[in-house]
Amino acid sequence: MTDGRIVVDGRPVEFEAGDSIAIAVVRAGEVPGRGGALCLAGDCGNCLATVDGVAYVRTCQVAARPGTVIERHPAVGKPPLPTVDLRDLARVPAAVEISVNRLRTDVAIIGGGRSGSAAAREAEAAGRDVFVLDGRDGNEVAGIYPGPAIVARSWDETLEEMLHLEADEIVVATGAAEIHPVCPGSGLAGIVTARAAEQLTAAGIDLGRTVLVSRGPIRFEGDAAGRVAAVVSAGEDGAEVTEPCDTAIVDLGRAPRDLLARMTRDQGVTAVGSAADDHPLPPAPTSGVVCPCMGTTVDDLAGAWDKGYTELELLKRASWAGLGPCQGGACLPHVRAFIAARTGTVPDPFTARPAARQITLAEAAADTTIDAFRQTPLHDEHVALGARMDRFGGWWRPWHYGDVVGEYWAVREGVSIGDVSTLGKLIVSGPDVIEALERIYPCHVADIKVGRSRYALLLNERGHVMDDGMILRDAETRFTLTFTSGGAANAEMWIRDWVETWGLRVHVMDRTMSLAAINVTGPFAKELLGRLGLADPPRFLGHVRADIAGVPCHVMRLSFTGEAAFELHHPIDGSVQLWRALMSQGHDLGVRPHGLQALFGLRLEKGHVIVGMDTELDSTPRRLGMDWAVRMEKPAFIGRGSLERTARLDDERRWVGFAMDGEAPVEGSPIRSMSDSEIIGNVTGSWTSPLLGKALILGWQRYGRFDDRVEIDGREAVVTPTPFYDPEGLRARA
Amino acid sequence: MLALEPLRGLRVVASAGALDAAVWSGDAVTVVRFAPDEAFGIGSTAVDVDDPDAVVEAEAGFVGARLERFQVSVDLAAHTDWVLPDEPAILAQGKIAGVPVKLLTGEPALLITQAAYADELARRLDCIE
Numbered sequence: 001m002t003d004g005r006i007v008v009d010g011r012p013v014e015f016e017a018g019d020s021i022a023i024a025v026v027r028a029g030e031v032p033g034r035g036g037a038l039c040l041a042g043d044c045g046n047c048l049a050t051v052d053g054v055a056y057v058r059t060c061q062v063a064a065r066p067g068t069v070i071e072r073h074p075a076v077g078k079p080p081l082p083t084v085d086l087r088d089l090a091r092v093p094a095a096v097e098i099s100v101n102r103l104r105t106d107v108a109i110i111g112g113g114r115s116g117s118a119a120a121r122e123a124e125a126a127g128r129d130v131f132v133l134d135g136r137d138g139n140e141v142a143g144i145y146p147g148p149a150i151v152a153r154s155w156d157e158t159l160e161e162m163l164h165l166e167a168d169e170i171v172v173a174t175g176a177a178e179i180h181p182v183c184p185g186s187g188l189a190g191i192v193t194a195r196a197a198e199q200l201t202a203a204g205i206d207l208g209r210t211v212l213v214s215r216g217p218i219r220f221e222g223d224a225a226g227r228v229a230a231v232v233s234a235g236e237d238g239a240e241v242t243e244p245c246d247t248a249i250v251d252l253g254r255a256p257r258d259l260l261a262r263m264t265r266d267q268g269v270t271a272v273g274s275a276a277d278d279h280p281l282p283p284a285p286t287s288g289v290v291c292p293c294m295g296t297t298v299d300d301l302a303g304a305w306d307k308g309y310t311e312l313e314l315l316k317r318a319s320w321a322g323l324g325p326c327q328g329g330a331c332l333p334h335v336r337a338f339i340a341a342r343t344g345t346v347p348d349p350f351t352a353r354p355a356a357r358q359i360t361l362a363e364a365a366a367d368t369t370i371d372a373f374r375q376t377p378l379h380d381e382h383v384a385l386g387a388r389m390d391r392f393g394g395w396w397r398p399w400h401y402g403d404v405v406g407e408y409w410a411v412r413e414g415v416s417i418g419d420v421s422t423l424g425k426l427i428v429s430g431p432d433v434i435e436a437l438e439r440i441y442p443c444h445v446a447d448i449k450v451g452r453s454r455y456a457l458l459l460n461e462r463g464h465v466m467d468d469g470m471i472l473r474d475a476e477t478r479f480t481l482t483f484t485s486g487g488a489a490n491a492e493m494w495i496r497d498w499v500e501t502w503g504l505r506v507h508v509m510d511r512t513m514s515l516a517a518i519n520v521t522g523p524f525a526k527e528l529l530g531r532l533g534l535a536d537p538p539r540f541l542g543h544v545r546a547d548i549a550g551v552p553c554h555v556m557r558l559s560f561t562g563e564a565a566f567e568l569h570h571p572i573d574g575s576v577q578l579w580r581a582l583m584s585q586g587h588d589l590g591v592r593p594h595g596l597q598a599l600f601g602l603r604l605e606k607g608h609v610i611v612g613m614d615t616e617l618d619s620t621p622r623r624l625g626m627d628w629a630v631r632m633e634k635p636a637f638i639g640r641g642s643l644e645r646t647a648r649l650d651d652e653r654r655w656v657g658f659a660m661d662g663e664a665p666v667e668g669s670p671i672r673s674m675s676d677s678e679i680i681g682n683v684t685g686s687w688t689s690p691l692l693g694k695a696l697i698l699g700w701q702r703y704g705r706f707d708d709r710v711e712i713d714g715r716e717a718v719v720t721p722t723p724f725y726d727p728e729g730l731r732a733r734a
Numbered sequence: 735m736l737a738l739e740p741l742r743g744l745r746v747v748a749s750a751g752a753l754d755a756a757v758w759s760g761d762a763v764t765v766v767r768f769a770p771d772e773a774f775g776i777g778s779t780a781v782d783v784d785d786p787d788a789v790v791e792a793e794a795g796f797v798g799a800r801l802e803r804f805q806v807s808v809d810l811a812a813h814t815d816w817v818l819p820d821e822p823a824i825l826a827q828g829k830i831a832g833v834p835v836k837l838l839t840g841e842p843a844l845l846i847t848q849a850a851y852a853d854e855l856a857r858r859l860d861c862i863e
Contacts, residue, residue: 102812166817367813369832369858374850395850429747430787477787507771507789509747513848514795572849573740573794 004066016203021059021070022047023203031189032059034075035226036180036292037250040196042135042357043177043257044330045293048073055079056325056358061135096360099161100367101154105131108150108167110141110260115273116173123171131165139163141260142363143354144170148266153359162366169268172261176254176274180292180330181213182285185220187292190228194251208246216283220248254279255333262327262352281333284341291331293324301338312339312347327352376421377516377575385593392596393486393612395422400595405690407594411561411602412691414590415522417582418599420567421575424469424488425511426495429478432504437479440498441471442621442630442637448473453541453556457621457629458483458491459639463646464618465626467491468611470558472543480543480554480569486612488512498638515554516575520582521565523734528586529555529566537566540733549581550574559732561602562725601687604696607657607722614655614684614698620646624655625722652704655684657722658697658712664688665713671699672711680705683712689724696724735863736856738797741846743776748788757782766825766838766846797852800842801862809862810837810845831858 005012008025015024022032022040032038036046040060050071051057056079059070073079084092107123109116112134123130133139133152141152148170154163178193180186192200192207200207211231218240221230228248235241256279261271270276285298296319304318312335315321321335322328328335332349340346355364374395382389387398398419401407410416428437437445441456448454453472460466467487472480483491492510499506520529526537532549538557546555551574559565570578583591594602600610609615609624620643621630630643658671664686671681683699697717701707708719726732743760746753750770758765760778767773774793775781781790801810811818813831819839826837830845833855838844847855 100812102814104817372833372851372854372858374848375853377849379853427747427789427791429789478789505787507747507787509745509772509789509791511791511795513850514745514791514793571792571794573742 004064006064006066006068006070008070009072015064019064019203021049021051021062021064021068023060023200023205024064025059025070026200027203027205031226032070032072034073034187034292035189036187036289037191037193038196039178039180039193040199041177041193043326044180045324045326046180046330048325050079053082054358054360058325058358061140061357096362098362098366100164101161102164102166103131104166105129106167107131107169107171108133108165109171109173110134110150111173111175111273111275112137113173113175113273115175115275116171119171119173119272123169131167133163133165140357142357142359144172144260144263144266144269145354146264146266148264148268151354153357153363162363164367167268169270170266172258172269172271172275173273174257174260174271174275176277176279177257177329178250179252179255179282179333181217181220181250181252181288182282182290182298182331182334183217183219183288185222185228186288188220188222188228189226190246191220191248191250194249197247197249207249209244210247210249211243211245213248213250214252216252217248217250219288252282253333257329258349259327259329259352259356262349263354263356279333281337281340281346284337285334290334290338291319291321291324291328293326293330294320294322296321296331298338301335305338305342310339310343312336312350315339316350322350325358327356374422374513376419377572378419378421378518378579381576381579382419382593387593387595390596393422393484394489395485397422397485398593398595400597401593404595404597404601407592407598408601408690410590410592411522411563411594411598413523414592415520415524415528415586416592416594417579417586418519418521418594419516419579420519421516421572422485422488423512423517423567424467424481424483424485424491425515425517425569426481426483426492427474427478427509427511428481428495428506429475429509430504430506431477433477433479433506436495436499436502436504436506437471437481438634439502439637440495442634442639442643443471444631444634445471445479450475451538451542451544453543453558455558455629457626458487458494459621459630459637459643461639461642462618463620463639463642465609465611465615465621465624466494468609470556472556482556484611514572515569516572517567517569518575518578518582519560519565519567521559521561522563523731524586524589524591525564525566528582528589528591531585532581534566549578549585551578553578559729560606560608561599562606562723562729563602563731564734565732600685601689604685604687604698605689605692605723605725607698607724609655609698610685616700619655620651622647622651623653650704652702654701654706655698656701656706657720657724658699658710658717659692659720659724660695660697660712660715660717662688662695662715664695664697665715669713671701671717673705673707674709674711674716675707677711678705680707680710692724696720698722736799736845736859738799738845738847738852738856740794740849741774741776741796741798742792742794743774743778744781744790745772745774745793746781746783746788746790747772748783748785748790752783752785752788755784764838764844766836766844768825768827768836795849796846797849798844798846799862801845802842805862806837806839806843809859812861813859831855833858 025032032047106128309318382398458467469482554569685698759780
């Protein structure tokens with residue numbers, strides 16, 4: 001009685017009501033996977049196929065439905081990844097939205113059989129909330145996570161969703177799996193477990209001549225089509241006995257189906273019933289494929305063993321046995337038996353990993369969210385000005401406004417404004433604040449006068465540069481600290497942790513998202529600010545409080561662009577008003593905003609480092625050529641000991657400047673030796689300087705190969721001292 | 735769309751004892767204790783805090799929305815990986831829909847986030863009117 005047709009490798013295949021895909025394929029006289037013993041219980045990987053575009057699906061666990069498209073995996077290798085032709089975006093599949101049902105319960109029971117039902121009754125009798133999950137009822141568990149928590153695929157007639165279930169206790173009552181055979185020929189088609197044979201017979205499928213194999217066979221023999229043709233086993237007298245067959249039915253014992261219980265060591269996860277029973281292991285395998293998923297043979301196990309991988313978890317990793325989709329469902333008893341035969345001790349089972357059932361990326365990611373990127377209060381202003389916005393350092397930032405070179409010239413020759421609201425900003429205050437900052441920073445702090453500021457690196461205990469920024473003294477015992485946009489959160493935690501560790505009396509307030517900041521920079525910056533009320537601008541590295549365009553500002557005089565620059569830190573609710581006032585009052589001065597791309601070029605001409613972009617995790621001040629920012633005469637600061645020790649050693653890395661003719665090479669380009677073309681470094685920043693008319697580069701030289709001339713992008717580049725522009729810093733101080 | 739309104743007031747970092755005893759002035763001040771040493775007095779215009787090194791700053795960097803009980807228990811809970819508290823006057827802090835927020839429970843509850851996250855939070859909680 002045909003109930004419909006599925007499509008297998010492009011050919012229609014009839015199925016009957018109640019058929020799984022695997023049974024429908026067997027009914028058609030074919031093999032659902034690559035061959036090997038079929039358990040039809042979801043325990044092994046021998047029926048894996050691609051179903052409706054999703055690879056590695058256990059076809060024995062999926063009901064056949066009209067029109068389902070099945071593609072069997074290739075005999076060797078992996079199924080092809082889905083491909084997307086980026087030239088034809090119209091054909092890119094639409095994003096799949098899958099909802100998540102979040103629930104919590106006292107006791108979650110996986111498996112609705114005898115043991116599971118008993119556990120449910122017991123928990124309910126104790127007055128606890130119970131949730132039973134069973135694949136037959138539409139709740140297929142994919143994994144157990146610490147918490148403990150369950151992730152399951154859940155469905156009914158109308159809805160398919162993911163279930164995220166938290167529980168105080170999880171009971172795994174999933175019964176026992178049947179042991180697969182391991183011997184030559186075990187990968188042939190036509191081998192089924194005893195329970196699978198029952199299912200197939202119940203489905204009305206004629207198994208032909210059958211042979212029941214209840215002890216380890218010596219081998220299976222196959223026909224030309226790759227189907228089992230005979231079972232060879234040891235007779236009573238030890239001689240080989242060959243029994244011809246169409247189907248070999250293996251009944252070799254049971255193993256706990258405890259895959260889910262092996263996913264976490266949480267106290268609240270227990271196995272019960274057959275899933276917890278101590279079933280006898282099969283005889284140690286002597287030849288054949290142990291792990292059908294990964295193709296691991298007994299010889300592979302022995303080879304890894306001989307190399308010293310004699311502990312189960314190590315043997316697993318060295319041989320790959322158990323790393324496949326079934327996570328040891330088929331091979332684990334055999335691998336344990338392999339070790340037990342050599343050591344006399346049965347090892348505990350190895351850890352299993354989610355997912356126990358194939359889930360798609362969409363299902364795994366259902367209702368998860370990527371990091372939220374922040375917007376400055378000027379976001380809409382940037383968009384209105386035609387900015388191309390991009391994510392950078394955890395924020396949406398204007399990359400450019402359509403004319404990078406024009407933005408650059410506005411800074412160098414006129415006046416420009418930039419949104420630097422994203423900078424980290426802390427206020428620190430208290431009687432021990434100087435003590436704390438002297439210990440945290442490698443520069444002097446106590447001698448910074450009120451109203452003055454100092455550039456500072458932030459080092460970790462290893463003397464590696466974590467971040468940089470400014471230290472501004474607001475009062476005798478109060479400072480404002482600034483940090484990079486991307487490093488601000490980490491810097492805040494760093495300072496809080498140390499202050500608490502040292503037990504110092506210092507208050508810390510994070511103002512990063514409470515204050516916006518606009519950088520007004522260029523030769524006419526002072527003129528523009530004067531028009532808006534800044535009558536007495538601070539000199540270089542000074543800072544003052546002033547109302548500008550009616551907005552209370554903390555005005556900081558510093559420079560990242562190489563020109564005179566004033567950062568106006570102000571409450572975010574005054575930001576738009578201030579921005580618009582600067583734009584309107586600077587109209588005749590040619591004011592225009594600059595984006596990050598121009599800013600990066602401007603700073604590159606000055607050789608300023610961008611921590612996180614130019615630096616690596618182990619960049620020291622010396623490697624960056626920034627020893628001047630470290631005062632080793634200080635008795636103590638974080639990282640000092642490491643710097644003192646490493647200063648006695650030769651260093652093999654330097655971050656330096658290069659110049660070359662033509663267009664700038666792309667960032668990340670390799671830097672090669674001119675003599676042997678070996679890669680000796682990489683470009684971290686590059687810029688075709690409109691003013692200097694050549695490509696300027698910042699990058700690393702490694703391996704102690706500090707050549708004066710190198711090859712970048714197939715061209716010669718010359719190591720050049722930085723700053724490339726205004727080395728005396730006269731313009732910034734103007 | 736979730737209507738997140740600016741929250742203005744004073745933010746104070748001071749010793750815990752001084753904050754416990756602080757006297758806040760203003761109309762309908764709601765004091766949200768972010769940490770033992772940090773509080774945000776929403777609606778406050780002045781604060782008397784007995785700590786000479788206290789940091790007291792005008793604050794405009796937060797936005798908030800008042801939510802009914804069902805909006806918390808249904809709409810917010812559906813976007814939350816952790817258990818939202820039921821008891822009144824509890825400040826819960828964590829991520830909802832992947833966005834850092836603070837939730838002051840009550841009738842109504844007050845959902846707070848930084849203004850920099852306002853658009854993103856409103857977009858992600860588009861189930862809330």
